[in-house]
Amino acid sequence: MRTAVISRQFNSTMAPGWLYLIVLIACTSSSDPDNTFSIELFRQTYLREQRNFVIAPPVLRASLGLLYQVANRPVTSELQRVMHLAPDKFQAAVDMKDSLTSMAKGREHFETRCKMFRDQVELSEKFSALFLGYFKPEVEFSSLNDQHAVITVTPKDYRMRYYDLKLSSDFHLNALFRNQFDPQKTENKVFKALNGYWMTSFMRQSAHFGIARLDRLIALEIHYSWRSELTMMVIMPAEEEGVLSELVQRFDLATYRAIDRALKQRYMEVSIPKITLEGNVALGVPLAKMGVVSAFLHNGFDLYRYRGSGLGVIEQRGSVVVAEGGSGAPNGTSRPSYLAVPHSPGFYADRPFMVLIRNRVTKQILAIGHYSYFQL
Secondary structure: OOEEEEEEOOOOOOOOOOOOOEEEEEEOOOOHHHHHHHHHHHHHHHHHOOOOEEEOHHHHHHHHHHHHOOEOHHHHHHHHHHHOOOOOHHHHHHHHHHHHHHHHHHHHOEEEEEEEEEOOOOEOHHHHHHHOOOOOOOEEEOOOOOOOOOEEEEEOOOOOOOOEEEEEEEEEEOEEEOOOOOHHHOEEEEEEEOOEEEEEEEEEEEEEEEEEEOOOEEEEEEEEOOOOOEEEEEEEEOOOOOOHHHHHHHOOHHHHHHHHHHOEEEEEEEEEEOEEEEEEEEOHHHHHHHOOOHHHOOOOEOOEOOOOEEEEEEEEEEEEEEOOOEEOOOOOOOOOOOOOOOOEEEEEOOOOEEEEEEEOOOOOEEEEEEEOOOOO
16 A cells, blocks of 8 residues: 655635645545445436436546535535545545546546536635645636646636536547457347347457456456556346346446456457447436535535535536447557457347446546447
8 A cells, every 4th residue: 555645735714724734644545435426426317317328427526526625514514425525625635636636647548627617706715725736737717728627617608597606527538449349340230229129230359358247247348458547348237138227226336346356358259339428418416316415505615705606507528439449449440460269158238238437457437327228
């Protein structure tokens, strides 16, 4: 376990004890709080959205983590419980800085960004202090120099609703598969969607893949390029008659850990649909269903000098392309050659499944969604 000594002088407006240098011994943070939040947000969104979607919960969690620093007592309690944040806000700030730094470093393959649209009134000293050095350059006010920011706080235009704080985030996956699928092997097969059986383009490849077979599910892991730490998981019920909604309801952090432990590399044939998952999802209701309610009141956060503010619209857009070369690769990308050796029974995703993009080193879930409906 690695330790780091972090010394930081916070502005006195943030807390009475932060006038002096604080020396903190911080252990490597686990991805468990992030993953627990991601899985629960996906579950609540799945119950609400009757369509295919994909979301990137970490960028929303980072934005709410920033607001946690200026949350009133009821909101603080809710965010602690739902997002598994440290009770000490300085420790939470350190954790959030680490998370934002990680997001900024991983932008080559998975880019995330969030814009907070605020009212055009004077910010509180407490909120302004968050931008005076410690969270730079990952958090910025809207300017010509905010291209490296993960979170940008920008004034609303006149058409936006007054008093509410709007969170608008987006993400984009741009990574090539390590073992790319052969375009010449792509063929039409039947996909058993919730809206009927449809002929769908299936990609096929024989190579080494990660496979995990548990009691009621089967999971495939496909690695992206050697330059990336990302992988894609395809998770579906083990039985042909299995129902994805039941799997989603049971899916939790323990299940995710069990899949990770059970993954074994096998040479086998894999056949999965060629799809594009797009997210244009409202996340306010799912967040409220998780227990974040007081944050939507008008005085949930000490954001402005002369009054408070609350959350309004929370929206997220993004996409994950599953094509022969990966996400962001043109069709017809050439593939390396492989030895034809005996292989175990393959993986055939001909029914609804979950899609999960994660960092194979930290185990953090970066994006999570599902493909259940044929896209007409």
